Amino acid sequence: MSTPFELDVQKVVAAIKSCLPPDRDFVGLHEPYFTGNEWNYVKECLDSGWVSSIGQYVEKFEEMLAEFTGVKRAVAVVNGTAALHVCLKLAGVEQGDEVLIPALTFIATANAVVYCGAIPHFVDSEEKTLGMDPCKLGHYLSDIAEIRGGSCFNRITGRRMKAVVPMHTFGHPVDLEPLLDVCQRFHLELVEDAAESLGSFYKGRHTGNWGRMSALSFNGNKVITTGGGGAILTNDESLGKLAKHLTTTAKVPHKWEFYHDQIGYNYRLPNLNAALGCAQLEQLPAFLEKKRALALRYREVFQNISGVRWFEEPGFARSNYWLNALLLDKDHVHERDVLLEISNVQGIMTRPAWTLMHKLPMFKDCPAMDLASAESLETRLINIPSSVFLGGTYGQT
Amino acid sequence: MSTPFELDVQKVVAAIKSCLPPDRDFVGLHEPYFTGNEWNYVKECLDSGWVSSIGQYVEKFEEMLAEFTGVKRAVAVVNGTAALHVCLKLAGVEQGDEVLIPALTFIATANAVVYCGAIPHFVDSEEKTLGMDPCKLGHYLSDIAEIRGGSCFNRITGRRMKAVVPMHTFGHPVDLEPLLDVCQRFHLELVEDAAESLGSFYKGRHTGNWGRMSALSFNGNKVITTGGGGAILTNDESLGKLAKHLTTTAKVPHKWEFYHDQIGYNYRLPNLNAALGCAQLEQLPAFLEKKRALALRYREVFQNISGVRWFEEPGFARSNYWLNALLLDKDHVHERDVLLEISNVQGIMTRPAWTLMHKLPMFKDCPAMDLASAESLETRLINIPSSVFLGGTYGQT
Ligand SMILES: Cc1ncc(COP(=O)(O)O)c(C=O)c1O
Ligand SMILES: Cc1ncc(COP(=O)(O)O)c(C=O)c1O
Numbered sequence: 001m002s003t004p005f006e007l008d009v010q011k012v013v014a015a016i017k018s019c020l021p022p023d024r025d026f027v028g029l030h031e032p033y034f035t036g037n038e039w040n041y042v043k044e045c046l047d048s049g050w051v052s053s054i055g056q057y058v059e060k061f062e063e064m065l066a067e068f069t070g071v072k073r074a075v076a077v078v079n080g081t082a083a084l085h086v087c088l089k090l091a092g093v094e095q096g097d098e099v100l101i102p103a104l105t106f107i108a109t110a111n112a113v114v115y116c117g118a119i120p121h122f123v124d125s126e127e128k129t130l131g132m133d134p135c136k137l138g139h140y141l142s143d144i145a146e147i148r149g150g151s152c153f154n155r156i157t158g159r160r161m162k163a164v165v166p167m168h169t170f171g172h173p174v175d176l177e178p179l180l181d182v183c184q185r186f187h188l189e190l191v192e193d194a195a196e197s198l199g200s201f202y203k204g205r206h207t208g209n210w211g212r213m214s215a216l217s218f219n220g221n222k223v224i225t226t227g228g229g230g231a232i233l234t235n236d237e238s239l240g241k242l243a244k245h246l247t248t249t250a251k252v253p254h255k256w257e258f259y260h261d262q263i264g265y266n267y268r269l270p271n272l273n274a275a276l277g278c279a280q281l282e283q284l285p286a287f288l289e290k291k292r293a294l295a296l297r298y299r300e301v302f303q304n305i306s307g308v309r310w311f312e313e314p315g316f317a318r319s320n321y322w323l324n325a326l327l328l329d330k331d332h333v334h335e336r337d338v339l340l341e342i343s344n345v346q347g348i349m350t351r352p353a354w355t356l357m358h359k360l361p362m363f364k365d366c367p368a369m370d371l372a373s374a375e376s377l378e379t380r381l382i383n384i385p386s387s388v389f390l391g392g393t394y395g396q397t
Numbered sequence: 398m399s400t401p402f403e404l405d406v407q408k409v410v411a412a413i414k415s416c417l418p419p420d421r422d423f424v425g426l427h428e429p430y431f432t433g434n435e436w437n438y439v440k441e442c443l444d445s446g447w448v449s450s451i452g453q454y455v456e457k458f459e460e461m462l463a464e465f466t467g468v469k470r471a472v473a474v475v476n477g478t479a480a481l482h483v484c485l486k487l488a489g490v491e492q493g494d495e496v497l498i499p500a501l502t503f504i505a506t507a508n509a510v511v512y513c514g515a516i517p518h519f520v521d522s523e524e525k526t527l528g529m530d531p532c533k534l535g536h537y538l539s540d541i542a543e544i545r546g547g548s549c550f551n552r553i554t555g556r557r558m559k560a561v562v563p564m565h566t567f568g569h570p571v572d573l574e575p576l577l578d579v580c581q582r583f584h585l586e587l588v589e590d591a592a593e594s595l596g597s598f599y600k601g602r603h604t605g606n607w608g609r610m611s612a613l614s615f616n617g618n619k620v621i622t623t624g625g626g627g628a629i630l631t632n633d634e635s636l637g638k639l640a641k642h643l644t645t646t647a648k649v650p651h652k653w654e655f656y657h658d659q660i661g662y663n664y665r666l667p668n669l670n671a672a673l674g675c676a677q678l679e680q681l682p683a684f685l686e687k688k689r690a691l692a693l694r695y696r697e698v699f700q701n702i703s704g705v706r707w708f709e710e711p712g713f714a715r716s717n718y719w720l721n722a723l724l725l726d727k728d729h730v731h732e733r734d735v736l737l738e739i740s741n742v743q744g745i746m747t748r749p750a751w752t753l754m755h756k757l758p759m760f761k762d763c764p765a766m767d768l769a770s771a772e773s774l775e776t777r778l779i780n781i782p783s784s785v786f787l788g789g790t791y792g793q794t
Contacts, residue, residue: 032446039443046436049429051624051673052617078475078625081663107646107657114660117514220449220667227448227667228475249504256737258751260504263511263759266478270617270624273669276448340653354655362660 007307007332013343015301016350016384019294026347030221030323033388036283041275053248055271057278062231064281065216069198069206071233073240076269076277077247080195080217080230084112086246086267087213087232088163090239091189093118097162098154098367100188102132103356104374105167109193110357119159122358122368125377129314130325131174132166133373138182140369145186152186157367163189168197168207170383171223171322172313176202176210183211191215194233198223199288199320208233213243223287223320223388224280226273288320290391295321298384307332323383333379340382353381404704404729410740412698413747413781416691423744427618427720430785433680438672450645452668454675459628461678462613466595466603468630470637473666473674474644477592477614477627481509483643483664484610484629485560487636488586490515494559495551495764497585499529500753501771502564506590507754516556519755519765522774526711527722528571529563530770535579537766542583549583554764560586565594565604567780568620568719569710573599573607580608588612591630595620596685596717605630610640620684620717620785621677623670685717687788692718695781704729720780730776737779750778 020027045051058076065074077083093099095117101109103122113120123140126133145161146153152161164183166174183190190211194200197207198216208214213236218229232243250264269277302310309327313319328336336352343350356378358368417424442448455473462471474480490496492514498506500519510517520537523530542558543550549558561580563571580587587608591597594604595613605611610633615626629640647661666674699707706724710716725733733749740747753775755765 032448034443034446039440042439042443043436046431046439049431050617051429052622053625054617079663107648107655107661108663111646111660111662220447220451225449227669228450228663228665249508251504255741256748258504258749260752260757261759263508264504265508266476266505266625268625270670272624272673273667276669344652351653351655355657360657362658 007328007335009335009339009342011305012308012326012339013346013348015305016343016348018301019297020348020385020390024347027349027385027390028387029349029351029383029385031387031389032220032225033287037279038276041279042272045272045275051272052270053268055274057271057274058269061269061274061277061281064278065231065233068281068284069209069233071209072235072237073233075232075240075243075247076274077230077232077267078269079228080215080219081108081112082247082265082267083215083217083230083232084108084193085115086243086265087191087215088112088116088118089246090242091163091191091212093162096159098157098159099162100137100164101357102167102374103358103368103371104130104169104353104377105193105357106195106354107357108195109165109167110363118162120357120363120366121154121161122366122371124369124371125169125374127373127377129174130169130172130311130377132164132179134175134178134182136369137164137179138185141182141186147187150187152188154367161186161188163191165191165193167193167195168200170325171197171200171320172311173197173200173202173207173317173319175314175316180210195230196222196322197320199284201318203316209235212236213239218277223291223322224277224284226269226277226280229269229273229277287388290388291321291386292391294386294391295324298324302326321386324386326382326384328380328382330376330380336379336382349385351383353378404725404732406732406736406739408702409705409723409736410743410745412702413740413745415698416694417745417782417787421744424746424782424787425784426746426748426780426782428784428786429617429622430684434676435673438676439669442669442672448669449667450665452671454668454671455666458666458671458674458678461675462628462630465678465681466606466630468606469632469634470630472629472637472640472644473671474627474629474664475666476625477612477616478505478509479644479662479664480612480614480627480629481505481590482512483640483662484588484612485509485513485515486643487640488560488588488609490559493556495554495556496559497534497561498754499564499771500755500765500768501527501566501750501774502590502754503592503751504754505592506562506564507760515559517754517760517763518551518558519763519768521766521768522566522771524770524774526571527566527569527708527774529561529576531572531575531579533766534561534576535582538579538583544584547584549585551764558583558585560588562588562590564590564592565597567722568594568597568717569708570594570597570599570604570714570716572711572713577607592627593619593719594717596681598715600713606632609633610636615674620688620719621674621681623666623674623677626666626670626674684785687785688718688783689788691783691788692721695721699723718783721783723779723781725777725779727773727777733776733779746782748780750775
């Protein structure tokens with residue numbers, strides 16, 4: 001018998017199940033969904049032979065992305081990690097700099113900082129957005145930061161702090177306006193890790209369209225997929241051009257000469273993968289509707305269950321609900337693993353938050369502010385099945 | 398009128414043309430060729446939804462690669478550049494080390510060194526193989542190298558020299574045995590850049606199967622393609638395991654936890670691209686036969702043309718003839734650009750060698766030995782159309 005103070009794990013699992021198709025042995029967290037022109041476009045690539053660096057789909061995909069997100073320039077790349085790496089480079093992050101990133105994020109955010117020879121500096125999250133807490137960051141920087149010659153320095157480590165990289169957790173936008181404000185006050189570049197937030201808007205403008213540059217991911221578990229893929233978004237046309245140059249080995253165009261004018265990367269997205277992306281992007285509005293329909297179903301069933309809360313988009317945001325999340329009450333963190341165990345055994349894929357970055361061996365000596373809220377969220381978050389196809393109608397709706 | 402001492406550029410172009418299909422407005426340098434199961438396997442990916450990190454093709458592709466090349470372990474990655482990067486990391490290349498690479502190579506070889514925080518050190522090539530000159534390298538190292546505590550140091554720069562990266566130019570194997578000998582004498586790791594040499598053998602054993610690790614590329618212009626892709630080859634099972642770990646974000650396997658034990662990379666090859674790779678690999682022996690048939694045709698027609706020589710595989714090698722190459726006599730370097738111009742205008746794609754690495758602005762201060770032979774080759778090399786399909790029978794054979 002469950003009292004209002006207890007968490008009935010079976011009841012939670014039953015509630016999740018009631019939102020899912022009844023006829024499936026296994027429901028993944030986020031499965032790809034190919035119901036449009038995927039086949040036609042991919043076949044066109046194979047028939048023409050243009051699967052690699054030549055072909056029309058990369059450019060088309062970039063144009064479609066720019067249009068949907070409202071940025072001036074999108075550059076398709078091989079994955080979201082590569083996109084982040086180049087965003088940071090072009091934001092001016094250099095060897096020995098510090099970059100402020102959330103402790104609660106996927107490993108790629110921190111790795112991209114390291115690829116630049118820079119040091120991640122961990123920031124707390126707020127429960128309202130699951131993302132970076134702008135207010136706490138502002139107070140913290142007032143304490144430790146010092147502006148010298150137009151740059152921001154960490155008075156404790158002596159290192160330059162160059163950029164802030166908020167991440168829109170599970171697709172939910174962080175509170176961007178106050179964050180931009182902090183960035184301006186402290187001469188820091190804003191680079192958005194929008195890997196999870198394609199289709200998410202903050203105050204009517206698309207995420208990834210607020211800072212200097214931002215990164216998207218089209219990994220297999222994202223809202224749309226290209227197999228593997230990502231994109232760099234920017235409103236600065238010259239940075240966009242440079243991003244294209246850097247991600248295509250910095251080769252200077254010439255009829256036949258091979259001349260590269262700086263250290264570049266082979267980060268280009270193959271035409272084959274871009275073809276898939278074009279077909280997926282065409283369906284994005286429909287996908288987002290389906291994802292919202294599923295989210296609303298979850299909202300309804302979790303309204304009457306105590307001890308756990310379904311995470312709802314903040315008022316200023318329209319979220320893509322990439323991954324629906326449950327938040328256990330603070331008294332019930334010990335039931336997290338039971339819930340994960342029971343649901344996964346029953347073929348309903350669920351997972352906890354990522355291990356916080358500062359707890360990983362390679363980042364344990366990196367600078368960090370007080371991370372109380374991220375620490376709490378880490379113990380209480382559970383993601384539940386969120387695939388596009390689950391938003392269809394199949395009985396129980 | 399051409400005398401024996403002149404190069405008749407029109408005659409050279411006519412000779413190339415006589416080996417090509419008569420009915421084509423444009424013949425590329427190396428076009429993809431999809432005539433097997435490409436279709437079926439890619440469709441299977443789309444139908445199942447497994448286009449990304451999950452799916453059977455990556456593992457199958459790795460097994461097929463290991464079998465064909467005779468190595469113990471192949472790890473599929475996102476491209477050849479990524480493969481080289483990880484090979485160097487796993488060969489122990491660290492920040493501030495020097496890595497010996499040919500000056501005559503594609504930019505990726507040098508970039509991969511820089512990604513490790515190391516410094517390229519340029520080595521001359523020999524005309525016999527178009528690749529690293531083992532004899533000259535040996536003499537050079539006798540001059541400048543010093544062994545201390547089991548490691549090799551450059552007495553001039555004071556930096557450790559960690560590895561040697563020969564590259565099998567246009568598919569032609571370098572002289573590996575004397576090179577291995579030099580590596581052993583000077584405590585240097587051998588890492589082969591075998592990006593261009595899938596299907597090329599040195600003394601009966603596959604290239605990429607001689608050093609500690611090696612890198613393959615499946616870019617759109619290679620013998621087989623995955624759109625974009627590459628692989629790491631090694632006979633050291635534990636290094637192979639580590640390569641897989643590092644290229645998949647260094648995530649420690651767990652039912653649901655996200656724990657990464659070191660800095661890793663998102664270098665995995667998507668299942669969609671691996672599917673294409675499996676279909677292509679099935680046809681590799683047939684592709685190699687076709688490429689050899691074309692090469693023999695070129696050999697024949699160039700036997701009677703003076704001032705230029707068709708490059709033939711060295712006696713110890715069986716080459717994949719990835720890109721057929723012409724070598725102008727030393728007196729005729731000034732006609733190189735005329736030849737490039739005339740052939741390209743006529744829709745026959747030709748191109749010169751890469752700009753030598755030490756001439757690029759970002760590498761101009763890197764250490765280098767005397768590069769006389771590479772300098773000469775750079776002015777005299779021209780690649781001519783070499784696609785698999787050109788080896789078919791279509792009239793003139
Ligand atoms: C927050 C975040 N950042 C970066 C990435 C990296 O994207 P990718 O996996 O495409 O490299 C991901 C997705 O995996 C992510 O969730
Ligand atoms: C010699 C050499 N090394 C490395 C590479 C890099 O391979 P990729 O283009 O797949 O990154 C290539 C091919 O482009 C190459 O020709």
